[in-house]
Amino acid sequence: MHELKTPADVAAATTDPVLRWGAQALMPEYPTERGQAWEHDGAVLVYAPGLYRRDRVILTGPAEQALKLITSVRLPTPGAPIARTELADEICQLEPGWSAYATFGWMTTMAEPGPRPDGVRWLDDFHLDDADYLVRTANPDGWLVPRETGTRRWAGMFDGDTLVSMAGDAWPAPDMGFIAGVATHKDYRGKGASNAVCAFVRDTLLAEHGACGLMVYADNATAIRLYERLGFTYQSMTAFGPE
Numbered sequence: 001m002h003e004l005k006t007p008a009d010v011a012a013a014t015t016d017p018v019l020r021w022g023a024q025a026l027m028p029e030y031p032t033e034r035g036q037a038w039e040h041d042g043a044v045l046v047y048a049p050g051l052y053r054r055d056r057v058i059l060t061g062p063a064e065q066a067l068k069l070i071t072s073v074r075l076p077t078p079g080a081p082i083a084r085t086e087l088a089d090e091i092c093q094l095e096p097g098w099s100a101y102a103t104f105g106w107m108t109t110m111a112e113p114g115p116r117p118d119g120v121r122w123l124d125d126f127h128l129d130d131a132d133y134l135v136r137t138a139n140p141d142g143w144l145v146p147r148e149t150g151t152r153r154w155a156g157m158f159d160g161d162t163l164v165s166m167a168g169d170a171w172p173a174p175d176m177g178f179i180a181g182v183a184t185h186k187d188y189r190g191k192g193a194s195n196a197v198c199a200f201v202r203d204t205l206l207a208e209h210g211a212c213g214l215m216v217y218a219d220n221a222t223a224i225r226l227y228e229r230l231g232f233t234y235q236s237m238t239a240f241g242p243e
Helices: 007-013 017-026 063-072 085-094 125-138 193-209 221-229
Strands: 036-040 043-051 054-060 081-084 098-109 120-122 151-159 162-170 177-184 212-217 233-242
Touching: 007 017, 007 036, 007 043, 017 036, 017 043, 017 054, 017 098, 017 212, 036 063, 043 063, 054 063, 054 085, 063 085, 081 085, 085 098, 085 233, 098 221, 120 193, 125 151, 125 162, 125 177, 151 193, 162 193, 177 193, 193 212, 193 221, 212 221, 221 233
Parallel strands: 054 081, 177 212
Antiparallel strands: 036 043, 043 054, 081 233, 098 212, 098 233, 120 151, 151 162, 162 177
16 A cells, blocks of 8 residues: 555556546645545555545445445545545445445546637636626526636627526536536526536646546436537446445
8 A cells, every 4th residue: 555646646647537536636736625546455545534525535446445445544634535426335235334325426528628618708706796696696506606726717608698507517527527517598508508617627727637537416417418418428426435
């Protein structure tokens, strides 16, 4: 078992996009408490405190070795670990008294950027109040709002002076951009606004990082279809731990 010190160390140990995203917590400029990462016989653990509103413990690799990591490494604030659903199920079978808490989706794309969508632009600071109102009213279950820790910038589409759709660029890792805070006014849904805004942010992040990811509720079929049309591939993730 040995510690991984940098995002490059994590990238050398695993191709799993969620761990490579979480490895941003190893960077000196990470906006909250620095994280940790470990490798053991092909299993990798990344601890990312405060990442996207959670202290995240992310696992990959063979189940027995991943279980060894999660039960051996002493973390400052151990949260419920997350892993691909298949791995989480295997670990829960190996460890009596452990079970799944929740399942959600992680989606990734490494496609080539497409044509720049019309009518979408990065928002100026004086538009952030409008963006805050839109995301809180159109997507109250969303996990990101303007001016929150981890946000970099917001893209939006307008109808006249009215912001009708938006998406955020937040919590980027060196080789993995991240989209969050997607929201579209109810009167503009199904008209291509979300597609255009997300495509705009996706392509910027692909050009800057080479890959782009996002999280989605497992039961949000509409959002999953939108992201699949944009080239994202779905993988099921599960949070688990002692009952």
